[in-house]
Amino acid sequence: MVKLISLKNMFSYPKDMYLLEIYKYPLYYEIAFQYRDIEGECDFLESQLELQATASNRRILDIGGGTGMHVVEFARRGYEVHSFDIVPEMVNWIKKKCKQQGLEKVKVWIGDMTDFKQQFRYGLAINMLTTFNYLLTNEDIIHHLKAVADALDKGGLYIIELTHPRDFLGVEKSTLNQWMERRGDIVVEVDWDYEVHPVDPITQVQERLVKIEVQDGEKRRTFKMKQLNRILLPEELKALVAWSGAFEVVDIFGTYKEDIKLDKSRKSWRMIPILRKL
Secondary structure, three states: OOOOOOHHHHEEOOOOOOOOHHHHOHHHHHHHOOOOOHHHHHHHHHHHHHHHOOOOOOOEEEEOOOOOHHHHHHHHOOOOEEEEEOOHHHHHHHHHHHHHOOOOOEEEEEOOOOOOOOOOOEEEEEEOOOHHHHOOOHHHHHHHHHHHHHHEEEEEEEEEOEEOOHHHHOOOOOOOOEEEEEEOOEEEEEEEEEEEOOOOOOOOEEEEEEEEEEEEOOEEEEEEEEEEEEOOOHHHHHHHHHHHOOEEEEEEEOOOOOOOEOOOOOOOOEEEEEEEEO
16 A cells, blocks of 8 residues: 655654744735746646637636735636635635735635545646645555546646756756845745755755745745655656556747747746646
8 A cells, every 4th residue: 555645744853943823924925935926827827728728618727826816816807716724824815815815716724735636627737836745656646646646527627837857957957046025024035955965866856945035024934845746757757647547748948938838048937837637
């Protein structure tokens, strides 16, 4: 029997760190990632749904929805959107935002992407911000893909945002991993590469220490957490998808633009596979 690893075990913490503490402060986390072009990303996702999906279902599932940036944007566009996250504070944050904005076609709950079942059916599932890289073993990935497929109608899409392979291989960085964002009196400074360990050549897992500092008015907080991320290369990803027997790889993009495919150029800074349920 395959033992699945809960997302709660994707992070490890010394005694002076708090379990998932930064995720318990959705506002800070949202500010940290507010540089994202959510409208542009949703334009791309929506376009792929129309171009590549053969299913007529247009209900959307956001897996590991975080602060719900994509959930809210799709709901504003009139879609019925469902989402789950493992952190209760994130789930409550999405509910609060949707209620404030009068977005009624949204359903959000607490869930773990390593093992879930859905009573609803979807035409599109998305997994953003490299959350998929927290699936550390082939068995976890296959189990996850089958679970997503079970929630999709035939011909539905699963679109995943993964780390570009060059970021793991020590060639050069695709993104700036130290940045600062501000909203009102709150300043969030992020160092995603505060401490990066070499990739384990056997497990293909990399450990890193992330540091986030927040100045909230007169109050200053420091959050640290260790993350474990699985390296996935394009050909390996294709093999795992084929092994699952649930999807076909329709295309792989290098960003949220349809004219930029995955390659070694600087314009290609992510690995975004488009999977279609068989």
